[in-house]
Every structure is written in C-alpha cells, then in structure tokens.
Amino acid sequence: MKRSPMPRKSVDSLTPYTEEPHAPLNLADNTNLFEPNPCFAEALAQVQPDMARSYPSLQSERFCEAAARAHGVKPGQVATGNGSNELIDLAIRVFAEPGERVAWHPPSFSMIEVFARAAGAQVHAVPLRQPGFTLDADGLLAARAKVTFVCRPNNPTGNSFPRAEVERVVRGLDGLVVVDEAYGDFVGDSFLPLVKDLPNLLVLRTMSKAQGLAALRIGYGIAQEPVIQNLLKVRGPFRLNALSELIGTRAFERPDHVERVVRETSQERDRLTLELRTRGMAVNPSDANFILFRPPTDAARLHAALERRGVAVRKFGDPGLRAWLRATVGPRWVTQRFLAELDDALREVGPSR
Numbered sequence: 001m002k003r004s005p006m007p008r009k010s011v012d013s014l015t016p017y018t019e020e021p022h023a024p025l026n027l028a029d030n031t032n033l034f035e036p037n038p039c040f041a042e043a044l045a046q047v048q049p050d051m052a053r054s055y056p057s058l059q060s061e062r063f064c065e066a067a068a069r070a071h072g073v074k075p076g077q078v079a080t081g082n083g084s085n086e087l088i089d090l091a092i093r094v095f096a097e098p099g100e101r102v103a104w105h106p107p108s109f110s111m112i113e114v115f116a117r118a119a120g121a122q123v124h125a126v127p128l129r130q131p132g133f134t135l136d137a138d139g140l141l142a143a144r145a146k147v148t149f150v151c152r153p154n155n156p157t158g159n160s161f162p163r164a165e166v167e168r169v170v171r172g173l174d175g176l177v178v179v180d181e182a183y184g185d186f187v188g189d190s191f192l193p194l195v196k197d198l199p200n201l202l203v204l205r206t207m208s209k210a211q212g213l214a215a216l217r218i219g220y221g222i223a224q225e226p227v228i229q230n231l232l233k234v235r236g237p238f239r240l241n242a243l244s245e246l247i248g249t250r251a252f253e254r255p256d257h258v259e260r261v262v263r264e265t266s267q268e269r270d271r272l273t274l275e276l277r278t279r280g281m282a283v284n285p286s287d288a289n290f291i292l293f294r295p296p297t298d299a300a301r302l303h304a305a306l307e308r309r310g311v312a313v314r315k316f317g318d319p320g321l322r323a324w325l326r327a328t329v330g331p332r333w334v335t336q337r338f339l340a341e342l343d344d345a346l347r348e349v350g351p352s353r
Contacts, residue, residue, distance in 0.1 A: 023312035032212030033330030039250040056242040063245045066252040076225045084206040084219030089115040095176045096121045096146040103145035135161040151180040158286030183288035185210035216244040269329045305345035
C-alpha cells in the first residue's frame with residue numbers, strides 16, 4: 001500500500017496555527033469590537049452581480065493608489081497580500097536563501113518562525129529582555145540576518161519599542177528589515193515616513209485591526225520600489241478579491257472611523273488596565289488594542305473558568321508566557337461584561353497555591 005508523501009524536513013516538525021475556541025464574548029483575536037466600519041455597507045451598495053464573473057484587478061491597482069495617497073508614497077511602493085501574514089512569508093522567501101539567517105524577537109507573532117523554518121532559513125531568535133519585554137536592539141544587530149523582523153507595537157506583549165532603538169536596527173543592517181505595524185494605528189507613530197530614505201525597510205500594515213475588516217483579509221506592505229517589485233515576482237496575481245479591494249479602497253476615505261476607534265480604545269484600555277491592577281494583576285504596558293496580564297492565580301485554570309462563562313481570552317504555550325493571558329480591548333459594555341465574568345472566575349479558581 002502506498003504511503004502519504006513525506007513533506008520537507010523543515011515542514012515535518014511544524015504544527016498548524018491554532019485559535020481559541022469560539023465564544024459568545026471573543027477577546028482572543030484582537031479584532032475590532034467597536035461599531036462596524038461604515039465603508040463596508042457603503043461599498044456593498046455599489047456591488048453589481050457582474051463583478052463575480054470576472055477576476056479582480058491583477059495587482060489591486062485601485063487599492064494601491066488609495067493606500068499610496070493615504071501614506072504619501074507612490075502606488076508602485078505598495079504591495080497587497082491576503083493579510084499581512086502573507087507578506088511576512090513572501091519577505092522571507094524572496095530575500096533569504098535556504099540556510100541564511102532570519103532574525104526575530106520572541107515572544108512575537110509566532111508565524112514568523114514558522115514561515116522561516118518552512119522556507120529552510122536559519123531561524124535566529126533574539127528574545128525580548130525582562131522585565132518588561134523590551135527590545136534587544138544590539139542582539140538583532142549582531143545577528144546580521146538577511147531578513148529581520150520587528151513587531152511594533154508587539155503582539156502579544158502590546159508595548160511599542162522605542163523609536164530610536166528600532167531605527168538603529170534598520171539603519172545598522174544591510175539586509176531587509178520588516179517593521180510589522182499591524183497595530184500601528186493605535187500608537188500613531190509609524191515608520192512609513194522613513195521608507196523614502198531607507199532602501200532596506202519594509203513596513204507592513206493590515207486592515208484587520210483598527211479598520212475592523214478582519215474577515216476580508218486585507219494586508220499591504222510599503223517599501224521602495226525595488227523591494228516591492230521583487231515581492232511581486234513571487235506573490236502571484238489576484239491576492240485581493242474584488243470585494244476586498246472595493247471595501248478596502250473605500251476605507252481610506254473614512255479616516256474618521258479609525259480615529260474614533262483609536263480614541264475609544266485608548267480610553268477603555270486605560271480603564272481596563274486600572275481595573276485589572278486593582279484585582280492584583282500584573283499588566284504589561286500596551287499601545288495596542290489588547291492587554292497582556294498576569295493573574296494572581298494559575299493562568300490556565302483561569303482561562304478555562306472564563307471559557308466556561310462564554311469568554312475567550314488568549315493563553316500561551318510559550319514557557320515565558322504561560323503565566324500570562326491576553327484580552328482584546330472593546331467598548332465599555334465589553335469591559336463591564338469581561339470584568340464581571342473575570343471576578344466570578346477568580347472566585348472559582350481561587351489564589352495560587
């Protein structure tokens with residue numbers, strides 16, 4: 001009997017990306033829990049049935065033009081992807097040969113390591129320093145990797161590394177440096193203006209977070225044109241479907257929505273941080289739309305107790321994060337519901353033994 005074909009050795013040991021079980025109150029995915037983006041309904045009103053019969057634009061030209069206007073760059077400096085995670089994969093496959101070094105700073109977005117290992121790259125981890133999950137800029141510089149990733153604000157820790165430290169990494173390396181700004185709208189301090197001066201900088205953005213369009217899988221990267229052209233050689237055509245391109249393009253016309261979401265997120269993040277600390281939690285400072293906190297009890301048991309109450313928060317298998325949980329920040333009613341269920345769960349679990 002024939003056996004299933006064996007994968008490459010670099011793939012065999014990998015495990016698929018997982019998510020928390022669905023729950024009535026999902027605080028595990030860092031999506032936008034505020035009101036829907038009005039561009040969604042506005043764009044849908046323009047949809048004609050004929051759209052479904054044709055391919056979307058080859059390179060999402062209309063979206064790239066809108067993104068370029070919004071960020072003050074040329075359309076040729078924008079590449080789209082099925083979520084920004086596709087662009088992470090592309091950056092590694094395009095700019096690192098098998099066996100060459102890819103550097104990152106765990107704990108961060110776990111798919112960076114997965115994509116690098118799948119591409120046959122040598123993964124070089126430069127762990128965040130404790131206390132406070134701070135960036136080891138000197139360690140990243142010493143790695144001299146062909147591709148280096150910096151996530152700012154960082155997921156899952158929430159903090160933004162000092163701008164000067166990240167810039168020192170970009171300017172000090174010859175290889176590609178990818179600054180992942182998936183949560184960049186919440187901090188309001190972007191590396192996009194540096195693209196015009198730094199040919200080795202690729203800034204990634206997504207419309208899954210502040211824009212509230214996670215279901216449409218709209219990611220994009222901005223860099224100087226040679227970097228973008230090399231990404232397009234491998235990316236393939238039609239990465240955004242027609243509906244995603246239409247709605248994503250329209251979203252750039254509604255900056256007021258993002259401004260309101262960012263403002264309200266900041267207010268509720270401060271309130272939730274204070275409430276968690278009054279309950280004996282350690283809270284890592286956050287510039288994103290989520291909070292990483294360490295409860296005064298067993299995190300896994302508290303996670304399970306919340307799940308039984310219909311609340312999903314994120315737990316971690318990483319040894320350095322097993323004592324921590326992560327919760328998305330939402331509107332006031334979400335904060336109130338979460339705190340009520342959290343108090344009940346804490347009473348059930350009790351203090352650590």
